[in-house]
Amino acid sequence: MAVKTARTRIVRRWRKNMDVLDDAEYVDTLQTLSEGSVRRNFNPYTDIDWDSPEFQVTPNDDRWILPATDPIGQHPWYQAQTRERQIEIGMWRQANVAKVGLHFESILIRGLMNYAFWVPNGSPEYRYCLHESVEECNHTMMFQEMVNRIGVDVPGMPRVLKWLSQFIPLVAGPRPVPFFFGVLAGEEPIDHTQKAVLREGKSLHPIMERVMAIHVAEEARHISFAHEYLRKRVPHLARAERFGLSLTVPLIMRVLCQAIIVPPKAFWQEFDIPRSVKKEIFFRSPQARQFLRDMFGDVRMLCHDTGLMNPFAKLMWRICKIDGPPSRYRSEPARQHVVSAA
Numbered sequence: 001m002a003v004k005t006a007r008t009r010i011v012r013r014w015r016k017n018m019d020v021l022d023d024a025e026y027v028d029t030l031q032t033l034s035e036g037s038v039r040r041n042f043n044p045y046t047d048i049d050w051d052s053p054e055f056q057v058t059p060n061d062d063r064w065i066l067p068a069t070d071p072i073g074q075h076p077w078y079q080a081q082t083r084e085r086q087i088e089i090g091m092w093r094q095a096n097v098a099k100v101g102l103h104f105e106s107i108l109i110r111g112l113m114n115y116a117f118w119v120p121n122g123s124p125e126y127r128y129c130l131h132e133s134v135e136e137c138n139h140t141m142m143f144q145e146m147v148n149r150i151g152v153d154v155p156g157m158p159r160v161l162k163w164l165s166q167f168i169p170l171v172a173g174p175r176p177v178p179f180f181f182g183v184l185a186g187e188e189p190i191d192h193t194q195k196a197v198l199r200e201g202k203s204l205h206p207i208m209e210r211v212m213a214i215h216v217a218e219e220a221r222h223i224s225f226a227h228e229y230l231r232k233r234v235p236h237l238a239r240a241e242r243f244g245l246s247l248t249v250p251l252i253m254r255v256l257c258q259a260i261i262v263p264p265k266a267f268w269q270e271f272d273i274p275r276s277v278k279k280e281i282f283f284r285s286p287q288a289r290q291f292l293r294d295m296f297g298d299v300r301m302l303c304h305d306t307g308l309m310n311p312f313a314k315l316m317w318r319i320c321k322i323d324g325p326p327s328r329y330r331s332e333p334a335r336q337h338v339v340s341a342a
């Protein structure tokens with residue numbers, strides 16, 4: 001009997017958590033986001049002219065050389081390679097980032113569906129989750145088309161994560177809070193890197209430029225939703241649960257971001273890159289460390305504001321090497337010009 005009441009209590013709390021209609025401000029925000037999705041959205045096959053001459057992928061095109069904002073691109077080892085080699089590595093790297101992006105989005109879509117499945121009638125979360133899924137479906141098509149056009153057979157995510165990807169979406173129904181932190185762990189680094197590349201202004205292949213501009217434009221809403229979702233829920237979690245979460249959030253950020261940013265084993269083998277160079281590029285050089293930290297200013301702010309920063313959590317952020325000051329507002333510092341996808 002006691003087990004049964006405990007169980008009903010858990011289910012009741014879980015249901016109650018999905019009832020958002022009493023929070024007018026939150027409902028309003030979701031309405032705005034949903035309307036944004038209707039007003040401004042992109043279709044991978046009508047908004048990108050894949051068959052136009054300037055979108056063709058041709059051999060020996062300097063525009064595939066990695067930009068200086070890319071950790072590999074800025075490294076002396078890369079810069080010392082021949083031009084042909086730089087192009088070859090650049091194409092592989094950019095195709096693989098697109099593939100990891102679409103793998104990640106595929107997990108996200110499945111998770112959103114699992115979450116939306118249980119949402120009660122009338123909830124604005126249903127509509128927004130579905131808008132977001134539609135947009136992510138379009139992104140995965142756009143990224144896959146890009147990979148196909150570049151023509152390199154890239155693997156995407158590391159193998160372990162591909163196996164785990166079967167289970168991560170199952171978390172979204174019963175445990176949406178850690179799931180949405182996982183969403184941020186994927187979206188923040190991708191968005192951060194794409195914005196940095198667009199801002200750098202290096203001449204990119206038109207496929208890259210168009211795909212990134214479209215993606216950055218739509219991701220802004222997705223990231224807002226994850227932040228709003230968590231701001232609403234995290235402060236009301238039970239104390240012990242919040243403490244546990246405060247320690248796991250930096251871990252989630254670090255593990256997922258690494259899977260996205262660091263190319264898989266096949267890359268280092270294919271181009272015969274020494275291990276020391278790999279370590280240096282992503283973890284040891286001061287630029288690499290700063291690059292990792294910079295990606296999570298907004299998440300640190302979110303944790304700060306929702307009671308997920310305590311001395312132990314701070315230590316955890318430091319151990320994961322992604323500690324630093326929280327942003328003062330989202331997307332700080334004030335961005336310079338970003339190529340628009342309009």
Ligand SMILES: [Fe+2]
Binds near residue numbers: 136
């Ligand atoms: Fe996306």
Ligand SMILES: [Fe+2]
Binds near residue numbers: 187218219
């Ligand atoms: Fe997204």
